[in-house]
Amino acid sequence: MSSVDAWLLTVFLFDHCNRSSIFASPQVEAIEKRCLELFARDYKYSIIHNSNGEVCGHYPQQIVFLEYECTDVERDRFESTVQIGKLQDLVNRSKLARCRGRFVCPVILYNGKHICRSSTLAGWGELYGRTGYNYIFSGGTDDAESEEVPEDDSAVRNGDSQLFDKVRGLDIKLLRYLSVRYICDLMVENKKVKFGLNVTSSEKADKVQRYADFTLLSVPYPGCEFFKDYKDRDYTAEGLVFNWNQDYVDAPLTIPMCFTQNLNIDWTRYQSWDLVEQTQNYLKLLLHIINSDDESGLLVHCISGWDRTPLFVSLLRLSLWADGAVHASLEPAEILYLTIAYDWFLFGHMLPDRLSKGEEIFFFCFNFLKHIVSEKFSAVKKQRYIYGELTAPAACLLTESRDRGSVTSLSSDFSLITEEAGGSSSLTNDTVDLFSSQPQASNWSATHTHTHTHTHTHTQCLFNCTFWIYASVTKNNKQNRDTFSSCLISLSPLSRCPFPSERQARLEAVREVFLAAYSSTVGLKSSAPSPSGAITGLLEQFARGVGLRGTNAIV
Known part of the structure; x- marks a missing residue:
C-alpha cells in the first residue's frame, strides 16, 4: 500500500x-x-x-x-x-x-x-x-x-x-x-x-x-x-x-x-x-x-x-x-x-x-x-566523534575522510566513543548532535535522504571545511575559539550542517502526516486569540508539510 x-x-x-x-x-x-x-x-x-x-x-x-x-x-x-x-x-x-x-x-x-x-x-x-x-x-x-x-x-x-x-x-x-x-x-x-x-x-x-x-x-x-x-x-x-x-x-x-x-x-x-x-x-x-x-x-x-x-x-x-x-x-x-x-x-x-x-x-x-x-531519546547506542566539549558532525567528517581516501586520516585529536542514549556524558545540552550510526533506512527514508544529499552538496562541503579549520586553529586556545565563533556568526546559515538525523527525519514525517490528517478531520479549536501565534504556527506546518492550506482548518 x-x-x-x-x-x-x-x-x-x-x-x-x-x-x-x-x-x-x-x-x-x-x-x-x-x-x-x-x-x-x-x-x-x-x-x-x-x-x-x-x-x-x-x-x-x-x-x-x-x-x-x-x-x-x-x-x-x-x-x-x-x-x-x-x-x-x-x-x-x-x-x-x-x-x-x-x-x-x-x-x-x-x-x-x-x-x-x-x-x-x-x-x-x-x-x-x-x-x-x-x-x-x-x-x-x-x-x-x-x-x-x-x-x-x-x-x-x-x-x-x-x-x-x-x-x-x-x-x-x-x-x-x-x-x-x-x-x-x-x-x-x-x-x-x-x-x-x-x-x-x-x-x-x-x-x-x-x-x-x-x-x-x-x-x-x-x-x-x-x-x-x-x-x-x-x-x-x-x-x-x-x-x-x-x-x-x-x-x-x-x-x-x-x-x-x-x-x-x-x-x-x-x-x-x-x-x-x-x-x-x-x-x-x-x-x-x-x-x-x-x-x-x-x-x-x-x-x-x-x-x-x-x-x-x-x-x-x-x-x-x-x-x-x-x-x-x-x-x-x-x-x-x-x-x-x-x-x-x-x-x-x-x-x-x-x-x-x-x-x-x-x-x-x-x-x-x-x-x-x-538522539538523547534514542534506544540504540551511538558513535560520536568528540573534540573537547564539541561534537563534530561525523557524517560530514566521514564524508570528507572518504573523499581523501582514508577514514583513519582523521586527526588524532578526535576520539571515537560509544554512548547509550540517556547515559552520562560530559557534553552540554547545546552540543551539536547531527550524526550517528543509523539503522538501516526504509525505502521512504532512503529516498528522503537521497533528495537532501543532492540539494545540499555544496553546503555539506562548506560545513566540512569550516569545522575542520575550527578544529585545527582553536585547539586549547580560548581567544582563537572566540574569534572563530564570531566569524561563524557572520557566515550564511548555509554553513550549518543541513542534515537531520534519520530519527529526526522519521519523527518529523510522522508528525506532518498527523497534523494534516487532524486538521482536515478533527480540527483545532482556539479558545482565544493567542499572542504566541501557536495555532498559526501549527497551520503553517500543515501547509508546508503536506501542501494543505490552513485558512479553514480551525473549527
Missing part, C-alpha cells in the same frame, strides 16, 4: 473516531484487519480472541500477541516460550483483578521484552460487583473461584481476603508468565476516590504487598483533565505546570536508584517541570528501563488505561520505530495509522468525549514528537 493510501486510511480513522464510538461495525473490522496486516510485515504473531468483548469490552476484538520478528531469517531472534492457549486462559481468569477488566496486555515486542499496558487494580466495590454479576449470569460458577492458587504463592501467604488473594494472585501469575518485572504507575493518587469510596487501587497501595517481588515505579503524571489547560493555552505545553498541591494528589514520585543514576535528571525537581520536560523525562526513564541488561518486560498503566497509558505506549512505539528497533518495514504514514488505530482507538480511547471537553491529550501525543527528535 502506498503512503498516500495509508494517509487516506488515517484520515478515515480520524473521522470514524470523531463521529462514532461503536466498536462492532464493518468499519472497525476493516481497521482491525489493516492493523493485522501492518503487524504481519515485521512479526509472527498469535491472536487472543475477544470477538464479542467477552474478555474485555474496551479492548480489540483480535488482540495481537507478538511472538518474534520475522523480517530477517538469518538474524538471531527471540523465540517466545509463551503458549497462546495458556495465555488466553490466564487472561480470562485474571481480568477481574483490574479496573474495567482491562487486563495486562502485551502490545510492543522489543529485544525479546514485552511492553504491556493495562488499567490499575480494581477496588473492592468493582471486584465484588463483577464477581457477583459473573456468578449470577454464568449459572452459579465464578472464574476467579475455579482456579487453584498454590498455597506457597506470596499472594496467598500474605492475603487478607480470599477473593483479593485469588484474583490478584492470577494477575501476578499473568505478569510472571509474560516475564514482566517493572511496573510504571502513572497515577497521581494511591487510590482513586469517588463519592468518598475507594473505587480503584494500585500495586503500590496493596496493603499486604502482594506485588513486592516486582520493581514498582510511581511516576505520577497529570490526567486527561489537565490537557484542557493545554488546549486553552492554544496547544502550548511549554510553561504549563501541573498543580501538585491538590487534595487528591498523594502519590509521590518513587524511582529505584538503579534507574536514576545515569540519566542526568534531577528527579527532586519533578513538581517544577512543565508538561514538556515532564513527558521527556518520563519517556527517557521508560526507554532506560527497557534497555536494562535483564530480559524483563515492562507494564505501563494509569487508572483506566485509555488516556495517559496510550500516550506513553504510543511515544514508546514511535520512538523505537524511529530508531529502526521495531516495525522496521513501516513507512511514516503506516506506523502512524497503526499506533492511532491499535494503541488509541481499538484499546478504547474515547476521542469524541475528550474533544467535547477540550481534553486534547490525543493531539498532544503526536504534536509532542517534535520534542523527542534528539
Whole structure:
C-alpha cells in the first residue's frame, strides 16, 4: 500500500473516531484487519480472541500477541516460550483483578521484552460487583473461584481476603508468565476516590504487598483533565505546570536508584517541570528501563488505561520505530495509522468525549514528537566523534575522510566513543548532535535522504571545511575559539550542517502526516486569540508539510 493510501486510511480513522464510538461495525473490522496486516510485515504473531468483548469490552476484538520478528531469517531472534492457549486462559481468569477488566496486555515486542499496558487494580466495590454479576449470569460458577492458587504463592501467604488473594494472585501469575518485572504507575493518587469510596487501587497501595517481588515505579503524571489547560493555552505545553498541591494528589514520585543514576535528571525537581520536560523525562526513564541488561518486560498503566497509558505506549512505539528497533518495514504514514488505530482507538480511547471537553491529550501525543527528535531519546547506542566539549558532525567528517581516501586520516585529536542514549556524558545540552550510526533506512527514508544529499552538496562541503579549520586553529586556545565563533556568526546559515538525523527525519514525517490528517478531520479549536501565534504556527506546518492550506482548518 502506498503512503498516500495509508494517509487516506488515517484520515478515515480520524473521522470514524470523531463521529462514532461503536466498536462492532464493518468499519472497525476493516481497521482491525489493516492493523493485522501492518503487524504481519515485521512479526509472527498469535491472536487472543475477544470477538464479542467477552474478555474485555474496551479492548480489540483480535488482540495481537507478538511472538518474534520475522523480517530477517538469518538474524538471531527471540523465540517466545509463551503458549497462546495458556495465555488466553490466564487472561480470562485474571481480568477481574483490574479496573474495567482491562487486563495486562502485551502490545510492543522489543529485544525479546514485552511492553504491556493495562488499567490499575480494581477496588473492592468493582471486584465484588463483577464477581457477583459473573456468578449470577454464568449459572452459579465464578472464574476467579475455579482456579487453584498454590498455597506457597506470596499472594496467598500474605492475603487478607480470599477473593483479593485469588484474583490478584492470577494477575501476578499473568505478569510472571509474560516475564514482566517493572511496573510504571502513572497515577497521581494511591487510590482513586469517588463519592468518598475507594473505587480503584494500585500495586503500590496493596496493603499486604502482594506485588513486592516486582520493581514498582510511581511516576505520577497529570490526567486527561489537565490537557484542557493545554488546549486553552492554544496547544502550548511549554510553561504549563501541573498543580501538585491538590487534595487528591498523594502519590509521590518513587524511582529505584538503579534507574536514576545515569540519566542526568534531577528527579527532586519533578513538581517544577512543565508538561514538556515532564513527558521527556518520563519517556527517557521508560526507554532506560527497557534497555536494562535483564530480559524483563515492562507494564505501563494509569487508572483506566485509555488516556495517559496510550500516550506513553504510543511515544514508546514511535520512538523505537524511529530508531529502526521495531516495525522496521513501516513507512511514516503506516506506523502512524497503526499506533492511532491499535494503541488509541481499538484499546478504547474515547476521542469524541475528550474533544467535547477540550481534553486534547490525543493531539498532544503526536504534536509532542517534535520534542523527542534528539538522539538523547534514542534506544540504540551511538558513535560520536568528540573534540573537547564539541561534537563534530561525523557524517560530514566521514564524508570528507572518504573523499581523501582514508577514514583513519582523521586527526588524532578526535576520539571515537560509544554512548547509550540517556547515559552520562560530559557534553552540554547545546552540543551539536547531527550524526550517528543509523539503522538501516526504509525505502521512504532512503529516498528522503537521497533528495537532501543532492540539494545540499555544496553546503555539506562548506560545513566540512569550516569545522575542520575550527578544529585545527582553536585547539586549547580560548581567544582563537572566540574569534572563530564570531566569524561563524557572520557566515550564511548555509554553513550549518543541513542534515537531520534519520530519527529526526522519521519523527518529523510522522508528525506532518498527523497534523494534516487532524486538521482536515478533527480540527483545532482556539479558545482565544493567542499572542504566541501557536495555532498559526501549527497551520503553517500543515501547509508546508503536506501542501494543505490552513485558512479553514480551525473549527
